[in-house]
Amino acid sequence: MDIAALLKLFIYLISSSLLYPVMFLLVVLTLWMLVCTGAFFAEWLERVRLDRCDPRELPRMITQPDNRRIFPNRVETYITKLRSMLADGAASSEIETENVLQEKILSLNKSLEKVGMMVRIGPGLGLIGTLIPMGTGLAALGQGDMTKLSSDLVIAFTTTVVGLALGMTAFFFHTIKKRWVEEDLKNIELATELVTEHLLLQTGGLK
Numbered sequence: 001m002d003i004a005a006l007l008k009l010f011i012y013l014i015s016s017s018l019l020y021p022v023m024f025l026l027v028v029l030t031l032w033m034l035v036c037t038g039a040f041f042a043e044w045l046e047r048v049r050l051d052r053c054d055p056r057e058l059p060r061m062i063t064q065p066d067n068r069r070i071f072p073n074r075v076e077t078y079i080t081k082l083r084s085m086l087a088d089g090a091a092s093s094e095i096e097t098e099n100v101l102q103e104k105i106l107s108l109n110k111s112l113e114k115v116g117m118m119v120r121i122g123p124g125l126g127l128i129g130t131l132i133p134m135g136t137g138l139a140a141l142g143q144g145d146m147t148k149l150s151s152d153l154v155i156a157f158t159t160t161v162v163g164l165a166l167g168m169t170a171f172f173f174h175t176i177k178k179r180w181v182e183e184d185l186k187n188i189e190l191a192t193e194l195v196t197e198h199l200l201l202q203t204g205g206l207k
Helices: 003-017 019-048 055-063 073-088 094-142 146-203
Strands: none
Touching (some): 073 094, 094 146
16 A cells, blocks of 8 residues: 555544544534523623613713613623722722723633634534535445435535534624623723722822
C-alpha cells in the first residue's frame, strides 16, 4: 500500500469517526437552545413589564428612585450592590469602582458571546454532519447498496436542517440580546457615575 492510499484511509477513518460525536453535539446544543429560548422569553417578559421613563428623567430616577421599575433585574442588582459597596466603604476609590464596573461589563459580554458562538457552531456542525454521510453514501452507491445510501442521505439532510435551525435561532437571539446588553451597559455606566457622585456629595467627599 502506497503513502497516498494510507493518507486516504487515515482521513477517511478520522472523518467517519466524527459523525456520531457531531450528532451528539447537535442533540446537546438543541437542548441547550431550548433552555436559552425559555430564558430569552423570560427576559423579554421582564422588559415588557418595565415602566417607561423619559431619558431626561433618568438621572433623577437613578439618584432618587421611587416605586417605578424602569430597569431590568440585573441593572437593579448592580445599582443596589454599588450603593451598598460605596456606603460601606468597600469601593472608596475611583479605581475600585471602575473595577466593579468592568467586571459587570465582562459578565454581560460573556453571556452574549455564548449565543454568538452558536451562530457559527450550529451550521458548522450541520455541515460536517452532512458531508460525512454523503461520502459513505456515495461509496455505497458505487457498490449498489441503495439501502445504505438512503440511510446516509437521511442523516445528511436532518443534520443540515438541525444545524441551520440552531444557527438561525441563535442569530435571532443574539441580535435582540445584543441590543438589550448595550442598553443595560449604557444605564449601568450612567448609574455608576451618578451614584458615585451622589454618595460622595452626601458624605462630603466631593467638594
